[in-house]
Amino acid sequence: MNRVRERNESAWLLPAGPGINHRLRDDMRIFDDSDEVDVVIVGCGAGGSTMAQRLARAGWSVVAMDAGPFWDPEKDWVSDEAGSHHLYWTEPRVIGGADPVPLGSNNSGRGVGGSMIHYAGYAPRFHPSDFRIHSTDGVGADWPLEYNDLKPYYADIEEELPVAGDDWPWGDPHSYPQRPHPVSGNGDMFLRGALACGITAKVGPVAISNGRFGNRPHCIYRGFCLQGCKVNAKASPLITHIPDALAHGAEVRADSMVTRIEVDEHTGKATGVHYNRRGRQRFQQAKTVVVAGYSIETPRLLLNSTSTRFPEGLCNDFDLVGRYLMVQGAPQTAGRFDDEVRMFKAPPPEVSTEEFYETDPSKDYKRGFSIQTVSPLPITWAEHVAAQGHWGAGLRQYMSDYVHWSCLGALCEFLPLPENRVVLSSELDRHGLPVAQFNYSRCENDRALMKAAQSVMEEMLKAAGADEVITINRYAHLVGGARMGADEHSGVVDGDCRSFAVPNLYITDGSVLPTEGSANPALTIMAIAARVADRMSTGNHATQGGRS
Amino acid sequence: MSSLPLDPSAGGGRFPGFDVMGQEKHWDEVTSAVVVSRLGMPPDIRFFNAAEEATATALCDQLLDQREPPRVPVVNMVDARLAEDQTDGWHYEGMAPDGQSWRDSLSALDEDAMAHSGCAFAEAAWETQTAILQAVQDLGSEDWHGIPASRVWSLWTRYACTAFYSHPWAWEEIGFAGPAYPRGYKNIGVNKLEPFEVADAHPAQDPLRKGTS
Ligand SMILES: Cc1cc2nc3c(=O)[nH]c(=O)nc-3n(C[C@H](O)[C@H](O)[C@H](O)COP(=O)(O)OP(=O)(O)OC[C@H]3O[C@@H](n4cnc5c(N)ncnc54)[C@H](O)[C@@H]3O)c2cc1C
Ligand code: SF4
Numbered sequence: 201m202n203r204v205r206e207r208n209e210s211a212w213l214l215p216a217g218p219g220i221n222h223r224l225r226d227d228m229r230i231f232d233d234s235d236e237v238d239v240v241i242v243g244c245g246a247g248g249s250t251m252a253q254r255l256a257r258a259g260w261s262v263v264a265m266d267a268g269p270f271w272d273p274e275k276d277w278v279s280d281e282a283g284s285h286h287l288y289w290t291e292p293r294v295i296g297g298a299d300p301v302p303l304g305s306n307n308s309g310r311g312v313g314g315s316m317i318h319y320a321g322y323a324p325r326f327h328p329s330d331f332r333i334h335s336t337d338g339v340g341a342d343w344p345l346e347y348n349d350l351k352p353y354y355a356d357i358e359e360e361l362p363v364a365g366d367d368w369p370w371g372d373p374h375s376y377p378q379r380p381h382p383v384s385g386n387g388d389m390f391l392r393g394a395l396a397c398g399i400t401a402k403v404g405p406v407a408i409s410n411g412r413f414g415n416r417p418h419c420i421y422r423g424f425c426l427q428g429c430k431v432n433a434k435a436s437p438l439i440t441h442i443p444d445a446l447a448h449g450a451e452v453r454a455d456s457m458v459t460r461i462e463v464d465e466h467t468g469k470a471t472g473v474h475y476n477r478r479g480r481q482r483f484q485q486a487k488t489v490v491v492a493g494y495s496i497e498t499p500r501l502l503l504n505s506t507s508t509r510f511p512e513g514l515c516n517d518f519d520l521v522g523r524y525l526m527v528q529g530a531p532q533t534a535g536r537f538d539d540e541v542r543m544f545k546a547p548p549p550e551v552s553t554e555e556f557y558e559t560d561p562s563k564d565y566k567r568g569f570s571i572q573t574v575s576p577l578p579i580t581w582a583e584h585v586a587a588q589g590h591w592g593a594g595l596r597q598y599m600s601d602y603v604h605w606s607c608l609g610a611l612c613e614f615l616p617l618p619e620n621r622v623v624l625s626s627e628l629d630r631h632g633l634p635v636a637q638f639n640y641s642r643c644e645n646d647r648a649l650m651k652a653a654q655s656v657m658e659e660m661l662k663a664a665g666a667d668e669v670i671t672i673n674r675y676a677h678l679v680g681g682a683r684m685g686a687d688e689h690s691g692v693v694d695g696d697c698r699s700f701a702v703p704n705l706y707i708t709d710g711s712v713l714p715t716e717g718s719a720n721p722a723l724t725i726m727a728i729a730a731r732v733a734d735r736m737s738t739g740n741h742a743t744q745g746g747r748s
Numbered sequence: 749m750s751s752l753p754l755d756p757s758a759g760g761g762r763f764p765g766f767d768v769m770g771q772e773k774h775w776d777e778v779t780s781a782v783v784v785s786r787l788g789m790p791p792d793i794r795f796f797n798a799a800e801e802a803t804a805t806a807l808c809d810q811l812l813d814q815r816e817p818p819r820v821p822v823v824n825m826v827d828a829r830l831a832e833d834q835t836d837g838w839h840y841e842g843m844a845p846d847g848q849s850w851r852d853s854l855s856a857l858d859e860d861a862m863a864h865s866g867c868a869f870a871e872a873a874w875e876t877q878t879a880i881l882q883a884v885q886d887l888g889s890e891d892w893h894g895i896p897a898s899r900v901w902s903l904w905t906r907y908a909c910t911a912f913y914s915h916p917w918a919w920e921e922i923g924f925a926g927p928a929y930p931r932g933y934k935n936i937g938v939n940k941l942e943p944f945e946v947a948d949a950h951p952a953q954d955p956l957r958k959g960t961s
Contacts, residue, residue: 279929282914283782296841304836384936420932582909600759
């Protein structure tokens with residue numbers, strides 16, 4: 201047996217070729233609401249599924265709930281853009297602030313696998329500098345962790361997904377378990393442009409299997425990664441962590457929307473979660489509660505969990521819940537070539553550069569951005585074109601030119617600001633719960649980064665031979681909202697993701713990130729969760745709930 | 749074969765003989781069912797009332813320049829999503845959820861048409877409708893009937909483009925082959941085509957380059 205398989209057998213538990221292991225689901229262990237399980241996990245996305253797999257392996261009794269379905273990719277997903285709408289979290293939400301951030305398709309998922317079902321698949325690490333930008337750059341916040349605390353977990357998760365890419369020269373230089381994929385027209389244009397501009401570019405890093413991995417097949421370069429990978433080539437927790445969790449006795453309880461976390465007023469400890477399943481309100485008892493519902497739903501759940509002890513919401517004694525929520529500035533610049541690029545052929549994530557990631561002392565802004573290929577399918581491309589002001593005949597004509605366009609995207613590190621936050625709206629959802637309102641406004645540094653990133657992308661595309669370039673401004677990747685900090689005045693949870701206010705309550709999703717870097721977040725979220733689970737289960741950390 | 753009328757000078761006829769549905773035998777069943785349903789009878793109008801249906805039809809025809817049949821049934825597809833509340837969930841603070849915003853904006857269009865030419869939007873001449881819409885777009889982030897015009901504009905174009913560019917006829921117009929599972933692509937790279945793909949017959953027809961549009 202190889203090392204990954206000893207640690208996480210998921211890829212070998214799947215059937216050969218596409219599909220899921222129905223037997224594993226049919227035989228799944230089922231707990232009673234009255235069983236006081238060792239841990240109940242809220243949300244089966246990047247952070248939640250990793251916890252479930254690690255803790256189940258360590259022998260904990262685990263119930264992992266998700267508000268959405270337990271997907272069967274063969275039956276539930278389609279190789280079609282408009283037909284994939286059900287993958288997104290589309291419960292009502294309100295957006296405000298000076299730069300409101302549209303949610304839905306572009307930002308969050310639902311169901312077992314979470315947002316990684318329809319994420320692109322980039323899996324870069326954060327840089328060591330990300331963990332102390334307050335000390336070095338005087339902006340944002342320092343983490344209560346260092347890069348080296350996460351490093352072994354990065355390497356583990358990279359093997360488990362697995363990640364394919366060139367040897368990585370940036371941040372802490374490292375290599376990947378799989379060789380880089382061949383590049384398509386869009387990746388080729390990126391490489392040509394970078395070469396001509398003297399910018400180092402690398403293929404990867406993508407969590408898409410280049411070759412057979414366990415029983416998972418090779419990518420077939422069909423380009424529908426953002427619609428869910430029916431092939432099982434692209435990693436998501438549904439296939440990378442959930443099968444192993446089930447095999448180790450975890451229960452995955454889908455279609456279960458957690459509405460409130462219960463805390464015992466006398467002991468001050470969490471006792472379990474209230475949830476709604478198929479219209480019925482239920483309560484699952486647990487010794488430990490782990491929340492991993494994404495940067496909007498996690499703060500919302502805490503804010504909705506009020507009690508005499510926590511009148512302003514759970515863990516919100518210092519008005520930090522929901523605050524310092526970040527998005528990455530994600531402008532997309534497209535270039536027009538007489539050649540046919542056909543960017544829809546191949547996975548959108550292919551090539552990236554982190555050359556502009558770090559603070560450049562010669563610039564009047566702090567921190568930086570990364571640039572990657574993005575390859576919008578027709579509907580998303582039409583939005584891109586419509587954003588230029590084209591409509592009617594102009595739009596149709598522009599769209600007829602689709603095969604000639606190449607598209608790059610930047611990820612700009614926006615700074616954590618206290619007013620960028622989730623609050624409760626007066627609007628109620630169908631469970632009668634206040635919905636989340638997400639307010640967002642950029643600061644000067646954020647705007648400067650977006651401009652700088654756009655001009656580099658324009659330069660690259662022109663150097664590759666594009667005669668025209670167009671840019672659309674957008675945002676991606678929400679993180680923060682329940683950040684980790686050195687103490688309860690600076691964070692909701694500590695460096696081990698345990699809440700300061702409730703000793704047996706943990707948060708292990710993207711909400712805990714104090715800063716966002718210019719890297720896509722999923723790998724970091726999984727690495728943090730793997731570390732927390734390690735510390736909880738090996739007793740490195742005195743858990744106050746946990747295993748009996 | 750593309751059945752949508754589009755003049756070559758406006759981007760039509762770029763992929764002669766390209767046949768998206770001819771590849772259906774290579775798609776998985778679940779995806780086929782979803783795509784084929786778009787070619788069948790359009791869903792009945794359930795969300796819009798008759799007046800709204802008329803205005804929405806004229807609006808969608810304008811947004812995608814569908815002047816004559818056959819058309820992609822954009823308005824039925826938009827109506828179906830609103831009837832099923834298949835929205836993206838979010839809405840702007842101070843703006844109603846999508847369904848109500850559609851109703852409000854359609855009646856605002858009728859008000860504009862009434863003020864402009866004394867009739868409902870759908871009854872106005874094509875050029876008048878175009879001018880009314882252009883005036884809305886030109887407002888940018890300024891208010892139009894109490895809502896930032898750009899937000900209303902984005903609501904309309906989001907729904908209309910999603911409907912139109914989910915249709916195989918529209919894919920044929922832009923050279924996109926649609927579903928690609930389980931077959932995938934074998935020839936990736938600049939200027940590389942699969943045997944069933946068709947090269948652009950007018951590669952220099954760049955809509956941005958002066959003199960070509
Ligand atoms: C279009 C798109 C492209 C992306 N591309 C990339 C990329 O290339 N690389 C990358 O690293 N990241 C990417 N991301 C971001 C990445 O997917 C997320 O950052 C990551 O999945 C977040 O992990 P999480 O654990 O915080 O939440 P999620 O993975 O979203 O999981 C949260 C889960 O909790 C469930 N849930 C929420 N509330 C409740 C509740 N009250 N009760 C029960 N269940 C609940 C949800 O249904 C969901 O399944 C992309 C995202 C999108 C939308
Ligand atoms: S391109 Fe590859 S990874 Fe993406 S959806 Fe297709 S098979 Fe999966």
